[in-house]
Amino acid sequence: MASLPSVAVTRTLKLDPDFRKHPTVEKSKHLISEKSDTDPFGWKFRNKVGGLPRSTFNDERGDEPQIAIQIFQEMLEAGAYPTNYTLGTALNACSSLYSVMLGKQFHAYIIKYQIDFDTSVGNALCSFYSKLGNLESAIKAFQRIREKNVISWTAVISACGDNGEAARGLRFFAEMLTEDIIPNEFTLTSVLSLCCTMLSLGVGAQIHSLTIKLGYMSSLPIKNSIMYLYLKCGCISEAEKLFDKMETFSLVTWNAMISGHSQMMDFAEDDLSAYRSGCEALNIFFKLNQSGMKPDLFTFSSILTACSRLVAVEQGEQIHAQIIKSGFLSEVVVGTALINMYNKCGSIEKATKAFVEMDTRTMILWTSMITGFSQHGQSQQALQLFEDMRLAGVRPNQITFVGVLSACSHAGMVKEALSYFEMMQKVYKIKPVMDHFACLIDMFVRLGQLNEAFDFIKKNDFEPNEFIWSLLMAGCRSHGNLELGFYAAEQLLKLKPKDTETYVLVLNMYLSAGRWKDVSRVRKIMKEEKLKKLHDWSWISIKNKVYSFKPNDKSHFHSADIYKLLENLLDQVKSLGYESLETLEVTNGDEEKTYSSTAYHSEKLAIAFALLNTPNAAPIRIIKSIFMCRDCHNFVKFISLLTAREIVIRDSKRLHKFVNGHCSCGEFSCLF
DNA sequence: CTAGGGTTAG
Numbered sequence: 160m161a162s163l164p165s166v167a168v169t170r171t172l173k174l175d176p177d178f179r180k181h182p183t184v185e186k187s188k189h190l191i192s193e194k195s196d197t198d199p200f201g202w203k204f205r206n207k208v209g210g211l212p213r214s215t216f217n218d219e220r221g222d223e224p225q226i227a228i229q230i231f232q233e234m235l236e237a238g239a240y241p242t243n244y245t246l247g248t249a250l251n252a253c254s255s256l257y258s259v260m261l262g263k264q265f266h267a268y269i270i271k272y273q274i275d276f277d278t279s280v281g282n283a284l285c286s287f288y289s290k291l292g293n294l295e296s297a298i299k300a301f302q303r304i305r306e307k308n309v310i311s312w313t314a315v316i317s318a319c320g321d322n323g324e325a326a327r328g329l330r331f332f333a334e335m336l337t338e339d340i341i342p343n344e345f346t347l348t349s350v351l352s353l354c355c356t357m358l359s360l361g362v363g364a365q366i367h368s369l370t371i372k373l374g375y376m377s378s379l380p381i382k383n384s385i386m387y388l389y390l391k392c393g394c395i396s397e398a399e400k401l402f403d404k405m406e407t408f409s410l411v412t413w414n415a416m417i418s419g420h421s422q423m424m425d426f427a428e429d430d431l432s433a434y435r436s437g438c439e440a441l442n443i444f445f446k447l448n449q450s451g452m453k454p455d456l457f458t459f460s461s462i463l464t465a466c467s468r469l470v471a472v473e474q475g476e477q478i479h480a481q482i483i484k485s486g487f488l489s490e491v492v493v494g495t496a497l498i499n500m501y502n503k504c505g506s507i508e509k510a511t512k513a514f515v516e517m518d519t520r521t522m523i524l525w526t527s528m529i530t531g532f533s534q535h536g537q538s539q540q541a542l543q544l545f546e547d548m549r550l551a552g553v554r555p556n557q558i559t560f561v562g563v564l565s566a567c568s569h570a571g572m573v574k575e576a577l578s579y580f581e582m583m584q585k586v587y588k589i590k591p592v593m594d595h596f597a598c599l600i601d602m603f604v605r606l607g608q609l610n611e612a613f614d615f616i617k618k619n620d621f622e623p624n625e626f627i628w629s630l631l632m633a634g635c636r637s638h639g640n641l642e643l644g645f646y647a648a649e650q651l652l653k654l655k656p657k658d659t660e661t662y663v664l665v666l667n668m669y670l671s672a673g674r675w676k677d678v679s680r681v682r683k684i685m686k687e688e689k690l691k692k693l694h695d696w697s698w699i700s701i702k703n704k705v706y707s708f709k710p711n712d713k714s715h716f717h718s719a720d721i722y723k724l725l726e727n728l729l730d731q732v733k734s735l736g737y738e739s740l741e742t743l744e745v746t747n748g749d750e751e752k753t754y755s756s757t758a759y760h761s762e763k764l765a766i767a768f769a770l771l772n773t774p775n776a777a778p779i780r781i782i783k784s785i786f787m788c789r790d791c792h793n794f795v796k797f798i799s800l801l802t803a804r805e806i807v808i809r810d811s812k813r814l815h816k817f818v819n820g821h822c823s824c825g826e827f828s829c830l831f
Numbered sequence: 832c833t834a835g836g837g838t839t840a841g
Contacts, residue, residue: 243832244832246832247832248832249837250832251832278832280832281832282832282833283832285832285833286832286833308838309833310832310835311833312833313832313833313834314833315833316832316833317834335837343833344832344835345833345834345835346833346834348834348835349833349834349835351833351835352835352836355835358833376837378834379835380834381834382835382836383835383836384834384836387836389836409835409836410836411835411836412836412839413836414835415836416838417836418836418838419836455836455837456834456837457836457837458836458837458838459837460836460837460838461836461838461839463838464837476832490837491838492838493838494838494839496837496838496841497838498838499838499839521838521839522839523838523839524838524839525839526838526839527839529839529841530839530840556839557840558839558840559840561837561839561840564841565840565841568841569834593841594840594841597841598841600841612832624841626841630841672836677832705839782839798838801839813841
């Protein structure tokens, strides 16, 4: 180990007196015992217990990095020399405080004494910059280390992973191997985590055999990481094999299982298995509770996300109660997941209540709430909240602006949308991405301003993606501008989308225009691309039991009653002005059963079932595997008016909350 | 001085 040059260091590291006012320190106030102006670092507390609280020296919650820094300063004032190890520990305290300013002072000190080549100091600098989100500086710190050890390599690899550059992390790992450095358990768990984010089962399996070769398979973190990798890559049986073989569990094991199943919902082969994955996440969560182990913030945020995907608000509410009891409600990630759960289940009121009660508001929390208002069609509230966020001094990101722009689009606020679009680029230096363009195109399309939409594309010089072309095509179709519609359809086909729903849209447009040649051409492409068939499924959960419906489903016990009620409802809503769109549309892309009457789409059956089996005023919540067709959307609006029920349907594209004959989506579905 | 599990999007 390199030692420090013997230079008098007294008072060379002068802490900025204002450092306590740094917002991150402000946020950590609760960590400081009996804070007062004359005793900002809790000296009284230290004196009372006759020494430092134990937690100062470990990594658990409740450690007090301010005290560590204060002692470091005291040490310098006393004329003692820090060792390279002391400096590393002090830098760690800076990381815990997320204090850029303080850390940079340490860095300046390190540069002054020319010890950045030292292994321990360099390692600490690398992870400090990584935690602040400054990957380039972290890599520079790593590169200046003269003798890089396994810790240095692990630090730089996980720095890449933590800052969204997993592939770069893998390249460092490869380089490490060529330098003949043997990875340890820490390195391999980091590398496995990279494979998880990249969903790279190939590399992951190689790492798996490497861990066996190196004899690390007894390590619990290693086992957890491998199990999680298989889960995330969809190899459930492999993951379960490992899980069953494990004699010891940690909470991380449970959490990996829960979040693995929850995330699998997004990658599942078909919608039914996605739904089952979500239910499995809930089952594992219940088993965890029975095991006597206490869930933590990771558990709660994963399970709430599973609930939101399942639109399982009853289960979500029970978990909410458990969170209150266990004291995790103040954790901002849990709060964010909770707000998101209520939003996705159509309960904007409960989401708002949870938001108001949060005392820490991160950018993601603000963004979730803004997006929630936007998805519920409450554009004014979304924009007001965005202004509040700016006033609170929180910097919005790309996703925040997706929420803001979609709020404008929803309300047809062209002027405001364009001004926020400009603000995003000029004030916040955020480059627009496809989602931002999509919001603006969506706005023009909803207003029927198709030429403006095409002009916008030309003016902004970008290549629209599948989603935007399908918006344009659908808009052209519903506003009767067939020429532009055909053009958009051709652009769409050129992109060869992998999404069956998109082809169904194209097919329907050609069908309704009677362009049979194009119809068969599109069908041929669909066959060539070997696209999955679409299945129109709806699910509803009543009293903890799940019922699923497919179109024209007659398999249910109450089938006759369901159809009788549906006929009856049809008659009633017709008298209220509902006209069924009798056009037969392609709903599944299946050669055999190309046409299916809209009259018995799955959500209609699910609603009839819910009306028969739930109390009079109870809201109805349905999850649907594909997007709602125009006819169903219109029908459900009338049903909500007729029955005075709140009906929430989450389809594959967005949230629809029907109240008194209106839908929160702002007639988005009428395009399709 | 280095690890495994978590939150926002059309």
